[in-house]
Amino acid sequence: MTQPVVIAIDGTSASGKSTNARRVARALGYVYVDTGAMYRTLAWYCLARRIDIHDPKALATALRRWKTSLTCVDGEVRLLVDGYYPQQEIRTAETSAAVPHVAAVPKVRDWMVKHQRACVRFGNLVMEGRDIGTNVFPETDLKFYLDATLDERTRRRTADGLAENLAARDQRDSQRAKAPLMVPLGAKVINNSRLTSDQTTALILEAVRQRSAQAP
Numbered sequence: 001m002t003q004p005v006v007i008a009i010d011g012t013s014a015s016g017k018s019t020n021a022r023r024v025a026r027a028l029g030y031v032y033v034d035t036g037a038m039y040r041t042l043a044w045y046c047l048a049r050r051i052d053i054h055d056p057k058a059l060a061t062a063l064r065r066w067k068t069s070l071t072c073v074d075g076e077v078r079l080l081v082d083g084y085y086p087q088q089e090i091r092t093a094e095t096s097a098a099v100p101h102v103a104a105v106p107k108v109r110d111w112m113v114k115h116q117r118a119c120v121r122f123g124n125l126v127m128e129g130r131d132i133g134t135n136v137f138p139e140t141d142l143k144f145y146l147d148a149t150l151d152e153r154t155r156r157r158t159a160d161g162l163a164e165n166l167a168a169r170d171q172r173d174s175q176r177a178k179a180p181l182m183v184p185l186g187a188k189v190i191n192n193s194r195l196t197s198d199q200t201t202a203l204i205l206e207a208v209r210q211r212s213a214q215a216p
């Protein structure tokens, strides 16, 4: 049986990963996986239950206790907690501020990577995050790294009505000891500061087509 294809899209915050990963998945009929949403879900769960996000042991206990399931709805994977998908709650400023602390804990990353790899049961994937090409699916040939200037990324977040210190979050994501944000080996780097989403998506799709044409 052929292995599912995985397109890995990593990059900095507000570099257009979600928009482009979703569009690429739709264009190819692949399943979209937002791994940031999975880390956000754990951050939300801990905040809601007053679990100390700075205590790795408390996080490990939470990971043993929470009742989760992965499901695929309209071509997008969701991590449910007790059957609930906290779609709004994971996007609050409070969750955004908490999530890099949670994401820096090795046991948390191990749990997430295991469940992210399990998503291949849903079929071919477009998976976006910070360590997909380096750590979750390092074997895939289809790796992309999106970036844009800090000014442009801040402008995008502000336009979405979200005030956030992106530089601080990127710094935490890039400097953590386990699976830090970095350009994966062999990734196509796209700086889309001056590109529209349409242009960025087209670049990714073209690169995927070229790779597929070269494949044996």
Ligand code: DC
Residues within 6 Å of the ligand: 013, 035, 036, 037, 039, 040, 099, 100, 103, 128, 129, 130, 131, 132, 169, 173
């Ligand atoms: O992409 P996002 O902003 O929703 O990600 C939320 C946080 O989760 C962000 O601080 C980085 C972290 N993250 C990670 O460490 N590894 C991933 N694969 C995805 C997200």
